[in-house]
Amino acid sequence: MSHEIHTIDAAGKVPGRLATEVAQILIGKHKTSFTSHIDDGDHVQVTNASKMVLTGKKLNQKSYYRHTTYAAGLRETKLSTLWAKDPADVLRRAVSRMLPKNKQRSQRLKRLVVTN
Numbered sequence: 001m002s003h004e005i006h007t008i009d010a011a012g013k014v015p016g017r018l019a020t021e022v023a024q025i026l027i028g029k030h031k032t033s034f035t036s037h038i039d040d041g042d043h044v045q046v047t048n049a050s051k052m053v054l055t056g057k058k059l060n061q062k063s064y065y066r067h068t069t070y071a072a073g074l075r076e077t078k079l080s081t082l083w084a085k086d087p088a089d090v091l092r093r094a095v096s097r098m099l100p101k102n103k104q105r106s107q108r109l110k111r112l113v114v115t116n
Helices: 015-027 079-085 087-098 105-110
Strands: 005-009 043-047 063-067 074-078 112-114
Touching: 005 015, 015 043, 015 087, 015 105, 063 079, 074 079, 079 087, 087 105, 087 112, 105 112
Parallel strands: 005 043, 043 112
Antiparallel strands: 063 074
16 A cells, blocks of 8 residues: 655635535545455645635625533634634545545545645
């Protein structure tokens, strides 16, 4: 199992479309030797995350939700506040949610490096 390093420039790209490309590479679906139960994906380095383009009214309308597991513990974070704090985190969240929800997910996310 050899892991190559793919470098992707995020300038001018939409986060969702870019996240699908990154997820495919992390999973290893671009390889002819793809097997679903074997983690044979590659490393991905994404640069210029702060230069990604958001389409439509997502900056004002999109929200991320999480629950604290306490009563009335639903917390909402607007995309605008997350984007102002760390644009790379927006892409990390998108990629994380596109990966299969199994034991290999955390290993695959460790191979993703996003820089502003």
